[in-house]
Amino acid sequence: MNRTKPTEITVDGSFKRQVNRFSTLFGNKPEELPVEAGRYRLIWSAACPWAHRSVIVRKVLGLENAISLGTVNPMRPKLAHVDWEFSLDSGGVDPVLGIQFMSEVYKKSDQNYSGRPTVPAMVDINSGKVVNNDYFKLTNYFETVWKPYHKKNAPDLYPSSIRQEIDALNEIIFNDVNNGVYKCGFAQSQEAYEDAFEILFNRLDELEQRLSNQRFLFGDKITDSDVRLYTTLVRFDTAYFTAFNTNRNLIREFKNLWGYVRDLYQTPGFGETTDFDAIKRHYHLSITISPDKEEPKILPKGPELSLWNTKHNRENLSGQKGKFLIH
Numbered sequence: 001m002n003r004t005k006p007t008e009i010t011v012d013g014s015f016k017r018q019v020n021r022f023s024t025l026f027g028n029k030p031e032e033l034p035v036e037a038g039r040y041r042l043i044w045s046a047a048c049p050w051a052h053r054s055v056i057v058r059k060v061l062g063l064e065n066a067i068s069l070g071t072v073n074p075m076r077p078k079l080a081h082v083d084w085e086f087s088l089d090s091g092g093v094d095p096v097l098g099i100q101f102m103s104e105v106y107k108k109s110d111q112n113y114s115g116r117p118t119v120p121a122m123v124d125i126n127s128g129k130v131v132n133n134d135y136f137k138l139t140n141y142f143e144t145v146w147k148p149y150h151k152k153n154a155p156d157l158y159p160s161s162i163r164q165e166i167d168a169l170n171e172i173i174f175n176d177v178n179n180g181v182y183k184c185g186f187a188q189s190q191e192a193y194e195d196a197f198e199i200l201f202n203r204l205d206e207l208e209q210r211l212s213n214q215r216f217l218f219g220d221k222i223t224d225s226d227v228r229l230y231t232t233l234v235r236f237d238t239a240y241f242t243a244f245n246t247n248r249n250l251i252r253e254f255k256n257l258w259g260y261v262r263d264l265y266q267t268p269g270f271g272e273t274t275d276f277d278a279i280k281r282h283y284h285l286s287i288t289i290s291p292d293k294e295e296p297k298i299l300p301k302g303p304e305l306s307l308w309n310t311k312h313n314r315e316n317l318s319g320q321k322g323k324f325l326i327h
Contacts, residue, residue: 023134026141035145037066043121046275047074047282049231050135051120056227057139060269062151070094074282082116105130157224169225176203178232185244201248211256220318233261239283259312
């Protein structure tokens with residue numbers, strides 16, 4: 001089989017994630033996307049960590065009635081290009097947008113679009129076009145300009161008093177952890193893989209230490225940073241450890257990170273939106289950035305899900321038990 005190098009692989013074999021094509025801000029200015037309930041549909045895959053974090057925040061803040069949700073199959077369709085498919089829906093089409101493949105809304109938005117059609121994506125229901133696929137900032141929009149549609153007593157995941165610190169940590173988490181596992185998994189040279197591997201585990205060691213004396217990344221309250229770290233940690237042992245060769249340690253071998261991710265899993269909005277079957281099927285049976293890659297055929301049996309509901313005792317670090325901790 002002739003194989004072409006994916007466009008996101010650099011000359012030295014490193015993985016460089018594509019830039020988001022649709023990044024117009026949500027807001028109240030004329031050049032910004034209007035914040036209107038019922039206008040947009042958020043498309044996600046339960047397998048995708050970037051999409052998962054937007055769904056967690058949507059759930060936690062109570063935006064379900066303002067922003068509808070469409071779900072693509074975690075298994076990539078067998079096409080000549082990378083895509084997502086709405087094959088979980090009746091008739092194999094999204095019931096609101098009436099499309100079979102994610103690429104359809106991307107092409108409708110830009111007929112010359114040549115990148116991967118990614119999730120999450122906010123689609124304008126009336127026009128059927130992608131208006132924002134900026135996974136890096138999407139949760140922040142939900143947390144700020146979408147506040148008029150938050151549920152009563154919704155938590156403040158992005159408090160203005162520490163917003164700069166959250167932004168700085170989010171950048172580190174993205175580069176070294178969220179995207180770090182992909183840099184390991186998609187590397188096409190030994191050197192690129194080993195460089196990414198060292199950076200990833202050095203950062204996990206630092207986060208393990210950070211969480212040794214505080215319950216969450218910024219103390220006693222859950223923030224946007226915790227959402228972003230969670231979606232990688234919850235997939236780590238199930239997918240990345242084997243599928244992406246991030247195999248120095250399992251997360252459950254880190255005392256503090258393991259307790260921390262279970263603490264979040266047991267928090268409303270986190271565990272209930274985590275689909276381990278979708279995660280396993282995508283990372284172990286499906287294709288990723290290269291449509292002509294051979295597919296492995298073995299689906300791992302684990303993890304043992306009961307472990308995720310075992311006691312973590314993280315509340316001892318804050319003295320607050322059994323409730324969602326908010327700013």
